[in-house]
Amino acid sequence: MSRNERTYPDEPAGPFPEPPVSFADREDRDVAVRPYEDADFEPLVEMYADFDPADRAQGIPPATESRIRDWLEVLLEGLNVVAWHGDRAVGHATLVPDEDAYELAIFVHQDYQRAGIGSELIRVLLGHGQANDVEKVWLTVERWNHAAVNLYESVGFETSGAESFEMEMALRL
Numbered sequence: 051m052s053r054n055e056r057t058y059p060d061e062p063a064g065p066f067p068e069p070p071v072s073f074a075d076r077e078d079r080d081v082a083v084r085p086y087e088d089a090d091f092e093p094l095v096e097m098y099a100d101f102d103p104a105d106r107a108q109g110i111p112p113a114t115e116s117r118i119r120d121w122l123e124v125l126l127e128g129l130n131v132v133a134w135h136g137d138r139a140v141g142h143a144t145l146v147p148d149e150d151a152y153e154l155a156i157f158v159h160q161d162y163q164r165a166g167i168g169s170e171l172i173r174v175l176l177g178h179g180q181a182n183d184v185e186k187v188w189l190t191v192e193r194w195n196h197a198a199v200n201l202y203e204s205v206g207f208e209t210s211g212a213e214s215f216e217m218e219m220a221l222r223l
Contacts, residue, residue, distance in 0.1 A: 056151070056210055058186050058220045063206025066177035066223075069131050075165040079135050083174040086130035086142075093139040094132065095119060102160040111157060128152060129182055131175045133167050141167050143175040151186035151220075152179065164197075172205055180223045188220045 070084035098111040098118045112121050125144045133141030140162040145152035154175070158168045179187065189207070191198050192215055202219050211218035
């Protein structure tokens with residue numbers, strides 16, 4: 051599907067909370083989500099270097115540290131929020147500029163999945179996007195990743211296209 055054919059919902063989603071946000075996850079861990087800062091680069095590299103290969107989707111995050119660093123440099127050109135448990139980066143979400151819209155990507159370290167962090171991370175990222183005049187957001191997800199699809203739908207994403215094993219979803223802020 052070309053970018054020009056991508057459809058977005060008529061009604062905006064939200065409102066969403068702006069960072070910083072602190073909360074207790076389902077494991078009763080104190081988690082803070084805040085906008086990316088330069089000092090967050092090395093903790094993010096560490097998080098991605100420790101990512102379980104089974105949790106990599108569509109070839110990301112990359113598997114080697116040098117590729118992780120190069121990949122992060124591209125992601126960090128957009129809007130980014132990082133989830134922290136103490137001084138450990140445990141999640142990262144980004145809105146990467148793509149012509150007239152932004153592509154969303156979200157990652158939660160395997161030790162912190164299924165604890166509500168992804169839900170809060172995506173909501174705070176979308177709030178950060180709203181505060182920075184982002185209007186259109188899209189993403190791709192593997193169609194069998196029901197947990198991710200449910201998460202995206204819960205914040206207002208709608209299916210805008212489906213090809214082979216991937217679905218494209220879109221949201222208007």
